[in-house]
Amino acid sequence: MAVWLLAEGGARLRLVHPWSPRLYYAGAPAALRQAAALLGSAALRDSMSPGDPAPRRGVREPVTVRRTKRQDLLQGEVEVVEVTVADPPAFPRLVARLARVDGLTFYNCDIPLPQMYLYERRLFPLGRCAVEATPEGTIRDIAPLESPWEAEYTVPPLMILRLRLDGDPVNPNHGHRAVLHVGVDGEESALVGDTPADLLEALDRWLRRYDPDIILTEWGDSFLMPRLRRLMQLCGRPLSLNRDGGAGMRTRRPRSYMTYGQIVYTAGGSYLRGRWHLDTANSFTYEEAELPGLLELARLGRMPVQHTARTSVGTTITSMQLDQAYQEGILIPWRKSRPEAFKSGSDLLLTDRGGLTYTPLIGAYERVGELDFAAMYPAMMSRYNISQETVNCACCRDDPAARVPGIPHHLCRRRQGLIPRVLGRVLDRR
Template sequence: MTLKHALSHTRLTGWLLDVYPDRTGMAVWFLDDEGRRFSLLDPYHPAFYLTGPQSALTAALRTLRHTHVTIRLVERRELGMRDVMPVTEVAVCEPLAFTALVRSLIRRFEPLQFYQADVSLPQLYFYDRQLFPLARCEVEVTNEGIIQSIYATDSPWDTEYEVPPLSILELSLEGASPDPNHGGIFHLVVRVDGQERRLEPTDHADLLTSFNALLRRYDPDVLITDWGDSYLLPRLLMLASQLRIRLALNRDPLRSVETRAPRSYFSYGRIIASAGARTLYGRLHIDRHNSFVMAETGFAGLIEQARVTKVPLQHMARTTTGTGITSMQLENAHRDGILIPYRKRQTEEFKSALDLLHTDQGGLVFAPLSGYHENVGELDFASMYPAIMARFNISPETVNCACCAHDPIARVPDIKHHTCRQREGLVPRTLRPLLNKRAQYKHQLAMTAGSTTRWVLDQRQTALKWLLVVSFGYLGYKNARFGRIEAHESVTAYSRDILLQAKESAEAAGFRLLHAIVDSL
C-alpha cells in the first residue's frame, strides 16, 4: 500500500515485518495497528572500517572517491584493547552496493584490515537502529513513505510481548511419499483462515493462476511450507518461467525470489545436507522441513530467537543457533565501539604437551556403578556452562588479562589461567540477559495453568535454551568470531571443580555417588 493514498498523517504504530537493503536505503515493511501493510524506506547508510599501511590506505581511499560513499576518521578499539585507535569509516550511500564494494576492496588491497565488513546488512541495521524482527515500533514518515525516525516501543527482553497479527498461508503436498524429492505424484494443498483446499488444476497454467489468485486474495504475511526450499518453490518457479507467468510470491514487485544453493558440511562425524533457501521480500517464507529451530521450538520459539538475536526471521529459520549467539555478541561489540574483524586473526597460545594434557581435560565424568538402585536422586545444574561464563567473567578478552595476573581470586581452579576482575567481558554481557529471561519463562511456566499459554512459554524457553547450549561450543570453535580455546578450557575447569564440590556435599549429607557426568550427578 502506498502511504500518500492511505494516510493523512505521518505517524504509524505497529510492527516491523521485514527489512532488506534497497538502492538508497533499507526497505522496511510495516504492519500498522489497523491491519494495513506499508512499504517504507529508511535512508540508512551502512558503514565499514579500514586500517593498515598508509600506502595501501591512500590507494583505497583514492578508489573510493569514485563511489557513492562518505569517509571520515573515527576512533574505535579492538576486543581486549583498552586504548582506542584511529580507523577510517566508510559509509555506503547505496546499501545494495555494499557487499560488492567491500569484496572488491578486499581483493585489491590485501594489506588492509577490514572491520564490520561482512555483517549482514539487516542485522547491522537492527544494531544501529536498536530494532529487531517483529518489533513493535513507532515510525515518523513523510507522505512519500520516507522514514524520518523509527524506534522500538518494546524490548527483546520483554517476556510478555504482543506478537503481530500475522496472516499465514500454509502450503504442502499430498501424496504417497513423505519426501517429494524422492519422486511420486502429488497434489498441492493450501491451508488459510482455518480452511483447507486441494488444488486440482486442469494444467500447469491453471495451477499457477489458481495459486496466484490465492496469494492476491489473502496476501499472507507468512508462507509456511513443507519442502518449500527443496521442492515446492523451485518447481513452481520453474513452471512459471517456462509458461512466462509471474508468481506473486514477493510483495515487492521489483524483486525476484532470493535463492541460496544447497550445501553440505561435516559436523561431529556426519555429513549434513542443507536444502538451500528460497526467501521472499516483503513476505516471509518458512520451510518446516528446512528449519532446525522450527523443528525444536515451533513458531513461537523461532520468533523468540529472532527477537533476541536480531537475525531476520527467514534467516534465523534456516541457520544454526550458533549464528544467533554470534549475532548477539556482534551487536554488543558494535554498540560498545568494538571493531568486528573481517577474518579472525587471534591464534591459540603455545602450550607444551604436558600443559595441553593438564588444561584441556573437558568435563568430569564418574563411571556409573553397575547394578539395580532404588531411591535415587538427581542433581542437575541449570545451564551450567553459560552460568559459569557469566558468573566467573569468562570471555576471550578476559582470560589471562594483564591486569589480574597476580590476583589469587582471579585464578581458574587447577590450571594456569585467570580471568579479569576489573571489567566485564563480551560473552558474560551477552549471556546474562539470556539466562535471566529463560529463568523468568520457567517461573511463568510453573505459575501458569492454561495449556495454550504453557505451550508458548515452553517453546520460548526452549529457544533460549538452544542459544545457551551452543554458547559454550562457540567459545572454543576455531572459526567463531570471538572464540578462544583458553576461555573454553577455563569453563571446563570451573565445571570440574563445581561438580566435585557437589559430590563432596552430597556425600557429607550421607548420600553415595552412583554416577556423574559434566553438569549433573
Template sequence: MYSPALPLTGWIFDVYPTSGGMVVWIVDAEGKSHRLVDPFQPSFYVGGPIKALRQLAKDLHRMRLAAPVGMTRRQEFWTGESRHVLEFLLLDPEQQPALLRQLAVPRPGITLYDCDLAPALTYCHARGIFPLAKVTVDARREAPGAGGMTNDQCPMTNAGTGTANPQSEIRNPELHYKVEGSAWDLEYPEPPLTLMALTGQGDEQGRGAPFGKLRSLAVACEGFDTTIEEGEPETLLAELNRLIRRFDPHAIITDWGDAFLVPALLALARRTDTPPEFDRETVRRRVRSTGRSYFSYGRVVYQAPSYPFFGRWHLDSRNSFILREAELAGLMELCRLSKVPVQKMARTSPGSAISQMQLDRALTDGILIPWKKGEPERWKTAWDLLVADKGGLVYQPITGLYEGVAEIDFASMYPAMMVHHNISPETVDCACCPDNAAPEIGYSTCRRRDGLVTGRCGRSSPAARA
C-alpha cells in the same frame, strides 16, 4: 499498501537492503502490510598508515562503493585499547558483496572492521529497533549518520581523498521509530498474522521431497483446505495465485519448500510465463539446484538453497531446526533478541543468534569487529590437552529403589561460570592480569575489563531467569 501515510503504528515484519537504503515492512493492527524505504548508509572502519588509508579512500570513491567520513577513535577487540581508524560509509547496502570483493584484495598494513556485518543488524542497531517490535514510525529530515563527527575526529579533506564529506549531502528523510517495550520483555503484543500452508506431492522417485515431479499441491489457510491436482501448469499456478490474492498471507509455511516445492513451481512458471505471486514486490528469480554441505557433530549435513520471499515470509519446516523444535513462537523470540530477520533466523542455528547478539553488544560498546574474525587456537601439547580437557564428572548411583529423592539442576551453569570468571576470547590470557591464573591449566582471565561474551551472557532475558 506500499505508500502508507505517516505516522504509522505496527510491527516490524521484515528488513532487507535495497538500492540506497533499507526496505522495512510494517504490519498494522488490521493485518495490512506497508512497505517503507529508509535511506541508510552503514559505517565500517579501516586502520593502517595514513598513506594507505588515503589510497583506499580514493579507490573506493572511484568505484562509487564507499566514502570516507573522517578519523575517529574506537576500541580494539583483543587489546581493549582505543585506536585511530578511518570511518567509511557504504553508499549502497545492496553493494556490500561488491565492496567485500574489493576489500579482499591484499593491502599491506590495512586492517578492516565492521565491513561484513549484516545490513539488517546494523540498521536495527542504528535505528534502535528489532524484528517483531511494535513501533510508531514517522519521517524526519536531518543529516544522515550518527549526528555529525565528534571532537576527536579529523576529517580527510578533498585534497586527501578526492571526495567531499558525505554528511554534508542532502538526502531524503529517514525514518524515526518509537519502540513499545523491549526485546527482552517476557510478554509482548504479537502482530495479527495470516499463515498459509503449502504441501506438494510428487511421484514415486521420492514423493516430491526433495526429488520428483510435482503431482499435486495442498493449500490450507484460515480453515480453508483444498488440493490442486496435476493438470495444466497454467491452471495450477493461476489457482495458487488466486488463493494467495484471496487470503493475502503474511507467511507461507511449506514442507520441503526450499529443496523441492518452490524450485518446482518456479520451473513451471518458466515454462508457462505465469510466475507465482509469492512476493509483494517484483522480483526476478532463478532456480538454484546447489545447496551447501557441512560437517557437524560427526555427520555431514546438507542444507538446500534458500528461497526467501519479499514482503512475505517463506518458512520451510524441513529446512529449519528452530521452527521444528521451537515452533513459530520460539522463532519470533529468537529474532527479537538477535535482531536477525525471521526468514534468515529460520535457516540458521541458535548459536548464530547468540553470535549476532554479541555483535550487537560490540556495536553498542563501540568495539571494532575485525573482518574474518576467526582466531586460530594456539598450539597445545598432548599433556596440555589432557590437563585442560578432562570432561565432566558424572556420579553413577548404585542400582536400586530409593525414596525421598531430590533432583538438583544447575540452570545455565556454563553461562553463569563464564560471567562469574569473566571468560571471553579477549579476556583469556590477557597481558595485563597474568596473576589471575586458574588452577592446573594456568590460564588467566582479565580483571580490568568485562569480556564481550561475559557482557552478553550477563544480560540474560527474563525468560532465561524464570
C-alpha cells in the same frame, strides 16, 4: 533500505528508509595509501583530519571517507578509516574490492545488511515502533517503542497460508509425488488443473484472496519453491509470492559440512519480500519451538525471521554478541581469529582434558535420580567472567584471586567481558 510495517489499523506498508552502511579498516601506511587510491581519495593521507568527512567517487558508488577512532575489543582505542557507502547494494562490491589490498584489517563489513540496519536503529522483528514518513513513503525517522528483552509482549495477528503435498510429510526429493494442498485458517483445498498454468492460477487466487504474511511449507526450500519457480518460467506466468511485486525471490544455495565426523547437508533457502517463507522441514528452531519460539529468537537476536528460521540457536547468540558490540562502539573484526597461545604437552594434558565421564555400574536399578546442570557452559561463562578479552588479561596478571585453580591462567576481576554481558541476560530470561 525497504522496511515493511504492520500499521495499527492492520495495513501492511512498504516504506523506504535512506540509510548508508559503514565499514572500517586499519593497516600500515602503504596499505592505507593503496586503499585510498582505490577509493579515489588520493588526498586522504595528506589533507584529511579526524572527523572531517570527504565524499569520493573513485569507485562506482559514492562513498564518504574519514579517519576516526574506535574501540577494539583486545587492543583498546585504535585509529581506523571509516567508509560510508551511499547505496547499500554497493556495499558488498566495495568490500570485495578493498579486500584485494594486502595488509588491511577490516571491521564491520561482513554483517548482513538487514541485521546491521536493525542493530543501528535498535529495531527488531515485530517490535512496536514510532515512524515519521513522507506521503511518498520515505521514512524520516524510526524509533523503537519497546525492548526485545521484555518478558511480556503481544504478537500481532498474522495470516498464515500453508502449502504442502498431500499425505505424510515424506521428503519429495527422494521420489515422493502427491497433489499440492493449500490451506488458510482451517480451509484447505487441493490445487489441480489440466495444465501447469492452471495450477499456478489456482495458487495465485489463494495468494491474492488472503494476502498472507507467512507462507508455511513442508519441503519448500528444497522442492516446492524451486519447482514453482520453474513452472513460472515455463508458463511465463508469475505468482504473487512477494508482496513487493517488482522484486525477485532471493535464494541461497544448499551446502554440506562436516561436524563430529559426520557430513551434514542443509537445504538452500527461498526468501520472500514483504512476507515470510518458512519451511518446517528446513528449520530446527521451528521444529523445536514452532512460530512463537522462532519469533522470540528473531526478536532477541535482531535478525530477520526468514534468516533466523534457517540458522542455529548459536547463530542467534552470536548476533546478540554482535549487537552488544555494535551498541558499545566496539569494532567487529572480519575473518579475525585469535590463535591459541602455545601450550606444552604437559599443559595440554592439564588444561584440555575435556569432560569427565564415569563408567556406569552395569545392572538394573530402581529409584534413580538425575542431576542436570542447566545451561552449564553459559552459566559458567557468566559466573566466572569468561570472554576473549578477559582470559589472561594484563590488568589482573598479579592478582592471586584471579587465578584459575590448577592451570596457569587467570580471569579478569576488574571488568565484565562482552560474552558474560550478553549471556547474563539470556540466563535471566530462562
